Amino acid sequence: MSKPVGCKRWAIAEGYIPETSNGPEPAMLSHETVCLLNASEHEAHVEITVYFSDRDPAGPYRITVAPRRTMHVRFNDLRDPEPIPKGTDYASVIESDVPIVVQHTRLDSRQAENALMTTMAYADRCGS
Amino acid sequence: MSKPVGCKRWAIAEGYIPETSNGPEPAMLSHETVCLLNASEHEAHVEITVYFSDRDPAGPYRITVAPRRTMHVRFNDLRDPEPIPKGTDYASVIESDVPIVVQHTRLDSRQAENALMTTMAYADRCGS
């Protein structure tokens, strides 16, 4: 089998969960998502560390992604070890024991019509 | 002739076709697109595999891009071997036998005004 696609460490410098929303939940709730793709044949054990501007980092938040599956995780839904406060600047580092692919998305419905943005995360440790 | 631009494997971790739309079709139909650029002198034989959160992957979806052409493929329009369900998280891996460039876009018209997002896909196998 060929080498699985992706890298073992990723980073997202932007993070902000808007405090308000318009439209039906859960689809139109303002949210930020980290999309994880594990195209490998092995379970991916993922740890997310969340950085802030004025306090020590939170985490790690532990997530397991089954082989050949994707998981789109809303930062809004992270609870253990602690929820991420709304209306607060943050950033995140995502580490995995098998190569994965990571993409970041925000749906912002603070005003009446939604706005969207996305980017691939910064990829690191792609050689192993 | 110089080496063609691009890579032979790409991945997109985000995927979601909204279930509803506003505005005139087909332009304003909510859709996700994978944009393929084949700047080489050879036909590109492309295979897309689609990953889900709770079932085995679908595909491969086979697409041929002529030399020195671009093709913008809506995930909404993929039919063979099976359509991609709306309102469902997915991700994709795109493989080609010649180097290509891959970019991902969503137009979301669930609310009255459209929203757009785009990113280059994650590039892999760029050295060959």
Added chain:
Amino acid sequence: MSKPVGCKRWAIAEGYIPETSNGPEPAMLSHETVCLLNASEHEAHVEITVYFSDRDPAGPYRITVAPRRTMHVRFNDLRDPEPIPKGTDYASVIESDVPIVVQHTRLDSRQAENALMTTMAYADRCGS
């Protein structure tokens, strides 16, 4: 002096100039832009080739960026050797004789409120 930032070849797989607009021109005219940054001490001689789905490529469009300057070029404004048709899928390859940085943006005002998207282009020939 340190090595200038950037690469000598870039590619953008997405391209589409909407046919309609809302709001005051030129700011709110639907447009796609290629943003070029030449942080080097030398003039950058840039050539853009535009690829289509159903005909041979157009170009090269030639642009000179002065040393230590940025230039944000609307695809809408390219005229020589030919304008880029609206409402048509395209893609582009950007080549420069000195390292530059290339980013792609679309402002879409087909509906009453504008939508924005951006991504860094795919970078190639970064080692020289």
Added chain:
Amino acid sequence: MSKPVGCKRWAIAEGYIPETSNGPEPAMLSHETVCLLNASEHEAHVEITVYFSDRDPAGPYRITVAPRRTMHVRFNDLRDPEPIPKGTDYASVIESDVPIVVQHTRLDSRQAENALMTTMAYADRCGS
């Protein structure tokens, strides 16, 4: 301890602070942001140089990011050595003495509903 994530030089080719806004400030003020993540154990001394289309670059703007912290800096708020004019095309190069991760965002509220866009910056000097 493992090697810190990121690179020592980054570039963003797009830059434009809209002249007008709709909605409550400061959240809905049209703005562009550079998001800096310093996941290392050392202070990051960051210098931003801003490039224009028709004049010499401005800066450097000096910013210190504490260890294990993120800082989201609005270009609107840069004052020393000079403010960045609104309604003007610009671009930026971000240099740091320790590896950091850099992402770019614009919230545009020129029309009644906001629009968002984001991308990771172009990464350079990642090997050291």
